[in-house]
Amino acid sequence: MWDYSDKVKDHFFQPRNAGVLADANGVGDVGSISCGDALRLMLKVEPESDIILDAQFQTFGCGSAIASSSALTEMIRGLTLEEALKVSNQDIADYLDGLPPEKMHCSVMGREALQAAVANYRGEVWSDDHEEGALVCKCFAIDAVLIEDTIRSNHLCSVQDVTNYTKAGGGCSSCHEGIEDILARVMKDRGETYKPGSAPKEEASPAGLTNLQRIRRIEAVLEAVRPQLKRDGGDIELVDVDGKTIYVNMTGACAGCQMEALTLQGIQQKLMEELKEFIKIVPTKVSSLTRAMKG
Amino acid sequence: MNGIYFDNNATTRVDPAVVETMLPYFTEQFGNPSSMHSFGNKVGLAIKKARMQVQELLGAEYDSEIIFTSCGTESDSTAILSALKAQPERREIITTTVEHPAVLTLCTYLEKEGYKVHLLQVDGKGRLDMDEYRARLSDQTAVVSVMWANNETGTFFPVVEMAELANAAGAMFHTDAVQAAGKVPLNLKDTKIDMLSVSGHKLHAPKGIGVLYLKRGTRFRPMLRGGHQERGRRAGTENSASIVGLGHAAEMAMAAMTFENTEVARLRDKLEAGILAKVPRSFVTGDPDNRLPNTSNIAFEFIEGEAILLLLNKFGIAASSGSACTSGSLEPSHVMRAMGIPYTAAHGTVRFSLSRYSTEFEVNRVIQVVPEIIAQLRRLSPYWEGDGPAAEPEKAFAPVYA
Numbered sequence A: 001m002w003d004y005s006d007k008v009k010d011h012f013f014q015p016r017n018a019g020v021l022a023d024a025n026g027v028g029d030v031g032s033i034s035c036g037d038a039l040r041l042m043l044k045v046e047p048e049s050d051i052i053l054d055a056q057f058q059t060f061g062c063g064s065a066i067a068s069s070s071a072l073t074e075m076i077r078g079l080t081l082e083e084a085l086k087v088s089n090q091d092i093a094d095y096l097d098g099l100p101p102e103k104m105h106c107s108v109m110g111r112e113a114l115q116a117a118v119a120n121y122r123g124e125v126w127s128d129d130h131e132e133g134a135l136v137c138k139c140f141a142i143d144a145v146l147i148e149d150t151i152r153s154n155h156l157c158s159v160q161d162v163t164n165y166t167k168a169g170g171g172c173s174s175c176h177e178g179i180e181d182i183l184a185r186v187m188k189d190r191g192e193t194y195k196p197g198s199a200p201k202e203e204a205s206p207a208g209l210t211n212l213q214r215i216r217r218i219e220a221v222l223e224a225v226r227p228q229l230k231r232d233g234g235d236i237e238l239v240d241v242d243g244k245t246i247y248v249n250m251t252g253a254c255a256g257c258q259m260e261a262l263t264l265q266g267i268q269q270k271l272m273e274e275l276k277e278f279i280k281i282v283p284t285k286v287s288s289l290t291r292a293m294k295g
Numbered sequence B: 001m002n003g004i005y006f007d008n009n010a011t012t013r014v015d016p017a018v019v020e021t022m023l024p025y026f027t028e029q030f031g032n033p034s035s036m037h038s039f040g041n042k043v044g045l046a047i048k049k050a051r052m053q054v055q056e057l058l059g060a061e062y063d064s065e066i067i068f069t070s071c072g073t074e075s076d077s078t079a080i081l082s083a084l085k086a087q088p089e090r091r092e093i094i095t096t097t098v099e100h101p102a103v104l105t106l107c108t109y110l111e112k113e114g115y116k117v118h119l120l121q122v123d124g125k126g127r128l129d130m131d132e133y134r135a136r137l138s139d140q141t142a143v144v145s146v147m148w149a150n151n152e153t154g155t156f157f158p159v160v161e162m163a164e165l166a167n168a169a170g171a172m173f174h175t176d177a178v179q180a181a182g183k184v185p186l187n188l189k190d191t192k193i194d195m196l197s198v199s200g201h202k203l204h205a206p207k208g209i210g211v212l213y214l215k216r217g218t219r220f221r222p223m224l225r226g227g228h229q230e231r232g233r234r235a236g237t238e239n240s241a242s243i244v245g246l247g248h249a250a251e252m253a254m255a256a257m258t259f260e261n262t263e264v265a266r267l268r269d270k271l272e273a274g275i276l277a278k279v280p281r282s283f284v285t286g287d288p289d290n291r292l293p294n295t296s297n298i299a300f301e302f303i304e305g306e307a308i309l310l311l312l313n314k315f316g317i318a319a320s321s322g323s324a325c326t327s328g329s330l331e332p333s334h335v336m337r338a339m340g341i342p343y344t345a346a347h348g349t350v351r352f353s354l355s356r357y358s359t360e361f362e363v364n365r366v367i368q369v370v371p372e373i374i375a376q377l378r379r380l381s382p383y384w385e386g387d388g389p390a391a392e393p394e395k396a397f398a399p400v401y402a
């Protein structure tokens, strides 16, 4: 039995905005029938203001697919298209108080349906560029296709490499056999043999950034979340960057509050998307100044 | 838990009488059956009795053909690996596309190790082509492993006949009878079956106990080596309480064999007919004329199985599904795919598996609840329109990326 949150159950048992929207002017059909999840999102957009007046869905899929669809319609009603397009799959998952790793793709599907429906409204054709593979790493919800593509395009040759680039294998490590299998297969394709003991590649930043560029990006991400934290009476500052560990200081109402862990998790996710690498965010109680003085 | 439990192919509840027989082996009778003192002696006798009870259930010629293991999976692995080790010159395995992962995953692994694995296909009703089987058998075949009854559809394979053919080709024959043992009569002494797997928790014994039947004279190489338990064929101190429990459960299953094949079958048929009569666009998968008496697998088109199970669960009804989402995989059940069931139906398959504890009242209740649940989910489905599927459903809804 999946460990669904109460919010997921609520949106599954009482789906909001289900059924056909008769006067929709933007429709997105996405999903995969072989995987068993597919969704039609219907929008009614006010042309003058680009505001989503109404949103309804029909879903062929499991509990979390139906819940994600329902949540999405609730989240985007009343937003402008620009605002709605900023909704990420993580936002959908957060709205539902989280999804099991095997089910994160349901939130991805929601986001894609939104993109497809907006494209349809604007008279554009939306095409999907991602292919989904079998889930390999359950800790970080990373699938085989992503791992294989990353190994191929970055010439990776060790499990550690794969973890550095994709996060896969960085948790409980049960999936290392699966990662080794993919490594062996891809390396064979390029005429090499996989050797278990081989050293990881140079730890270059996957996005090809210099240190300074990297820190600027980190700062930009933190800057973007500050207004929201301030609204809740808190704040965050960057303390130090040590390789893959990013030290921050949470202050005000954020420090030690129950939401701290949740907030940090969200920020960590955003940072990883921005830097395209696996990083760990660690809260410290020391401000950047005192830390600098200690050297 | 006062729910309706129609998921007995997944596991069964331990019969209270079985629990009763087991309890002393946790307390007074805790001795090691190998010990020389009286603490162990009674345990040894109890295990001997259990071995005979299982022998009886399987219709085995000798009680020494019964080897206790830790589960069905261990029995499957032991049998197949032993056959390969004992005949190193033979490098091929024959099995089917619809085996349980306990066999299939092992075979995929063995393929990587250099063995050749032949997967026999099935038709739309889950039946094998015996000519294809004959054509695959050769002097290279080390072992044929074919399940007695399929866990998802209940469909039987003609294992007795297949064992004869394997024997004639000089190959060993193993069958995974985890779903069949205790539900249909077995009479191994009159067959050419060399090895057979049983799992306790499918017949009202505890989880974590299994049996490998090994016909006398079949060459064998143990998987676990160590002490002399199970005559050196499966080392490790005996799980005495569970062995005693399995013995008692085997005896009870023998006693209930007629009931299982008349009364349980009648309830299953009533359930199936009741649901099919009330739910449009639903059909039985597998071979309804040749299957376990307790199993019914029904495909509900245009909706997804996990969603069905969640709603059933809300009514206290437990069943299982072949949808991808229930297992967290990317494809629906390999059994449904092997039978060529289309995706729009394969994801919506629900397996109801009854037991001798199932009642008429429960069957009536499920017949009453299911149609409303199916209708409710179809109202959410992009393939559905009003009271029926959209005209040309696959065209009416054709999502991007497949």
Ligand SMILES: Cc1ncc(COP(=O)(O)O)c(C=O)c1O
Pocket: B009, B010, B070, B071, B072, B073, B074, B100, B102, B147, B149, B150, B151, B176, B178, B179, B199, B200, B201, B208, B210
């Ligand atoms: C046909 C079949 N084989 C093997 C098994 C595995 O048995 P166990 O859980 O005892 O390892 C099962 C149970 O799920 C089964 O249905």
